Amino acid sequence: MALRYIDRQLNIADYALSGFKRRVARNVVVVFIFALVIFMVASFSLTTTSLKQAAGRLLETVPDITVQKMSAGRQVSLTEDAVDKLENIFGIRSVRPRVWGYYFDENNGANYTVIGHPKLSEKSPLPGLGIDYLPEMQLDTVAENAVIGRGVRQSLELGSRRTFSLFRPDLTLKSFITAGAFGADTSMVTDDLIIMDLQAARDLFGLAPAEITDLLVDVANPLEIDNIADKIGERLQGVRVVTRERIAKTYRVAFGWRSGFGLACLFGAMAAFAIFAWDKATGLTPAQQREVAILKVVGWQTEDVITLRFWESIIISASALGLGYLGAWMHLLFFDGVLFRPVLLGWSVLKPPVSLIPVFSIGDLLIIFSLSVLPYLAATVIPAWHSAAIRPDSVI
Amino acid sequence: MKIELKAVEKYYNRGGSNQVHALRGIDLTIDANETICIHGPSGSGKSTLLSILGGIIGPTIGSAVVGGKKLARLPDRFLTLYRREHIGFIFQRFQLIPELSVLENVTLPLLPLGVRPAQQKKRAMELLEKLEIDHRSDFPAAEISGGELQRAAVARALINDPSIIIADEPTAHLDTRLSEDFLSIMSDLKKLGKTIVIASHDPLVSESPVVDRCLYLRDGALAAAF
Numbered sequence: 187m188a189l190r191y192i193d194r195q196l197n198i199a200d201y202a203l204s205g206f207k208r209r210v211a212r213n214v215v216v217v218f219i220f221a222l223v224i225f226m227v228a229s230f231s232l233t234t235t236s237l238k239q240a241a242g243r244l245l246e247t248v249p250d251i252t253v254q255k256m257s258a259g260r261q262v263s264l265t266e267d268a269v270d271k272l273e274n275i276f277g278i279r280s281v282r283p284r285v286w287g288y289y290f291d292e293n294n295g296a297n298y299t300v301i302g303h304p305k306l307s308e309k310s311p312l313p314g315l316g317i318d319y320l321p322e323m324q325l326d327t328v329a330e331n332a333v334i335g336r337g338v339r340q341s342l343e344l345g346s347r348r349t350f351s352l353f354r355p356d357l358t359l360k361s362f363i364t365a366g367a368f369g370a371d372t373s374m375v376t377d378d379l380i381i382m383d384l385q386a387a388r389d390l391f392g393l394a395p396a397e398i399t400d401l402l403v404d405v406a407n408p409l410e411i412d413n414i415a416d417k418i419g420e421r422l423q424g425v426r427v428v429t430r431e432r433i434a435k436t437y438r439v440a441f442g443w444r445s446g447f448g449l450a451c452l453f454g455a456m457a458a459f460a461i462f463a464w465d466k467a468t469g470l471t472p473a474q475q476r477e478v479a480i481l482k483v484v485g486w487q488t489e490d491v492i493t494l495r496f497w498e499s500i501i502i503s504a505s506a507l508g509l510g511y512l513g514a515w516m517h518l519l520f521f522d523g524v525l526f527r528p529v530l531l532g533w534s535v536l537k538p539p540v541s542l543i544p545v546f547s548i549g550d551l552l553i554i555f556s557l558s559v560l561p562y563l564a565a566t567v568i569p570a571w572h573s574a575a576i577r578p579d580s581v582i
Numbered sequence: 583m584k585i586e587l588k589a590v591e592k593y594y595n596r597g598g599s600n601q602v603h604a605l606r607g608i609d610l611t612i613d614a615n616e617t618i619c620i621h622g623p624s625g626s627g628k629s630t631l632l633s634i635l636g637g638i639i640g641p642t643i644g645s646a647v648v649g650g651k652k653l654a655r656l657p658d659r660f661l662t663l664y665r666r667e668h669i670g671f672i673f674q675r676f677q678l679i680p681e682l683s684v685l686e687n688v689t690l691p692l693l694p695l696g697v698r699p700a701q702q703k704k705r706a707m708e709l710l711e712k713l714e715i716d717h718r719s720d721f722p723a724a725e726i727s728g729g730e731l732q733r734a735a736v737a738r739a740l741i742n743d744p745s746i747i748i749a750d751e752p753t754a755h756l757d758t759r760l761s762e763d764f765l766s767i768m769s770d771l772k773k774l775g776k777t778i779v780i781a782s783h784d785p786l787v788s789e790s791p792v793v794d795r796c797l798y799l800r801d802g803a804l805a806a807a808f
Binding site: 189193194201204208477484486487577578579 | 639
């Protein structure tokens with residue numbers, strides 16, 4: 187009985203496939219339009235997943251805890267003596283001061299992220315910057331050293347030059363020499379970044395000596411991060427204590443919101459396609475009506491005709507899903523998700539040239555399947571009930 | 583298989599302003615292995631009568647009993663099963679699907695039965711061979727001659743080995759030679775014990791020795807038998 191059922195399904199699926207070939211021109215158009223819609227949804231979804239993964243990898247190197255002083259709900263600077271107040275908390279491995287701010291380059295209309303770090307001049311790795319990457323350093327003993335992102339290098343049009351200048355708040359120029367540049371693998375967070383000595387950053391932003399913007403704390407036991415964050419909050423009044431998990435959550439929410447917004451827009455395209463599919467499914471041509479009537483006269487049940495429509499829809503939607511998903515994969519792999527990247531990364535003059543690697547996710551595939559194949563099946567199989575009920579005597 | 587119609591009436595759009603009284607008080611018995619021809623002008627109800635005999639539609643009033651089974655009250659699903667198991671239809675203009683090959687057209691009734699492709703092909707090729715069109719099996723129906731279409735339609739009607747063959751104006755679009763060929767095929771089927779009902783205007787059919795009895799239908803009622 188079960189074998190007979192399977193054979194029946196295979197026979198009808200085979201007939202549906204031959205029907206697809208018979209009406210190949212019409213079906214190819216439908217598959218192409220459908221694949222295009224799936225390509226957009228899948229590209230969006232794959233780009234989002236890939237960005238989340240890239241962000242997740244980079245966040246692994248973010249300090250365990252970042253401490254910032256708040257006043258009237260806004261961040262204000264704090265003094266370096268706060269380091270001493272935290273260093274004796276049990277479980278803290280290290281506390282480092284940092285100056286962090288934005289520099290607007292009027293000539294290029296670009297915003298750079300400037301970080302002042304106490305250990306830049308020591309020719310050592312740059313711990314606690316959220317960047318576990320040490321560029322090839324060529325430290326100059328006379329000029330101020332800076333390590334810059336690839337976007338900054340392009341924006342400043344440095345070419346083979348190593349020196350560049352930035353304005354202080356009093357419009358005097360401060361010169362730097364590039365000691366190194368960050369690699370492409372960290373460009374998502376380093377593209378617009380300039381790292382300099384802590385004192386140089388204070389000088390550039392016009393901060394007082396010993397003034398810093400935040401403290402970076404590393405904790406010995408990751409399970410204790412929340413406890414230590416609480417202790418820091420108790421010890422330093424009026425500070426905001428941000429853990430790595432909280433930053434990660436913010437990233438996830440930002441990408442989730444953007445991708446959700448994008449998918450909502452694309453859902454309109456899906457709905458339009460479903461209406462188009464419904465319209466096609468309800469409006470059978472006279473030849474198709476005749477075919478259904480012939481099938482019914484020779485012994486096909488209404489449910490057999492619906493099964494036929496189901497298989498036809500499966501063939502069309504599976505082809506479109508395969509093509510659309512493959513296209514989205516290639517779009518991400520070879521074109522770096524160029525169509526949806528600006529939407530997801532945000533618009534800025536310096537767009538991080540992060541390399542996106544497609545990540546296969548069953549969850550993503552199920553979402554794409556639910557947003558594309560299921561509505562198409564519903565839009566074609568439900569009205570098939572009506573068309574399958576054609577009276578067989580219409581051919582007599 | 584014996585067919586019995588008792589006091590059969592058929593209305594279309596009953597009670598409506600466009601009501602059609604297609605069949606009126608039909609009493610008819612067709613014995614197993616009998617071949618009958620139904621005559622009558624266009625609109626006389628021949629196709630409606632064939633549809634009731636073939637289980638495509640039910641009568642509005644009266645009873646249709648085929649092989650001891652009452653068709654009149656059967657739901658659509660069971661009428662389809664009845665057609666699938668017992669009836670082979672041959673239509674005016676043959677009603678093959680033009681884009682499908684002859685072989686695919688012939689095997690259509692077997693698909694929902696779950697017959698495997700190799701078995702389908704074997705049965706269809708045997709029939710096509712008997713009807714001498716096996717050399718055309720891979721040709722699309724749109725590309726074969728009228729005589730070949732007719733044979734392909736007969737093969738499709740016989741693929742399920744039905745006990746009743748119903749043919750609606752089967753020679754209407756054929757020349758004399760092809761019409762004679764068709765009657766020869768019917769003669770062979772009669773020898774195999776099939777019950778055959780043919781609706782036709784064609785005197786070649788009504789005067790053929792294969793036909794046991796002719797009925798004349800006018801305005802939905804049986805007017806004469808000869």
